[in-house]
Amino acid sequence: MHTPSSSAPRPVTPPTAGGSKIGWKLLLIIPYLGLCFPAFYARLTPTFFGFPFFYWYQFLWVILTSALLGFIYLKLKDPQND
Secondary structure (H helix, E strand, O other): OOOOOOOOOOOOOOOOOOHHHHHHHHOOHHHHHHHHOHHHHOOOOOOEOOEOHHHHHHHHHHHHHHHHHHHHHHHHOOHHHO
16 A cells, blocks of 8 residues: 655646735735825824824834734745645
8 A cells, every 4th residue: 555655746736817816915005004194193192101192103003014914924825835
């Protein structure tokens, strides 16, 4: 009885046009738009633990962008490399 070895080549899937991936990549515009207009967030109120809105709003985008990048990476990761 022959058992397949772990070094057996994986079946090759034909490349796709990438149309479904462009939607995930377009989500990367959100952080840009959130920080592109400083006139919107250049103010003192509301404060968050004593920090003016101007600072905590930008810091919140750092956290949100990191989470968004991780999510998009997982969605676009090549399943053949698992």
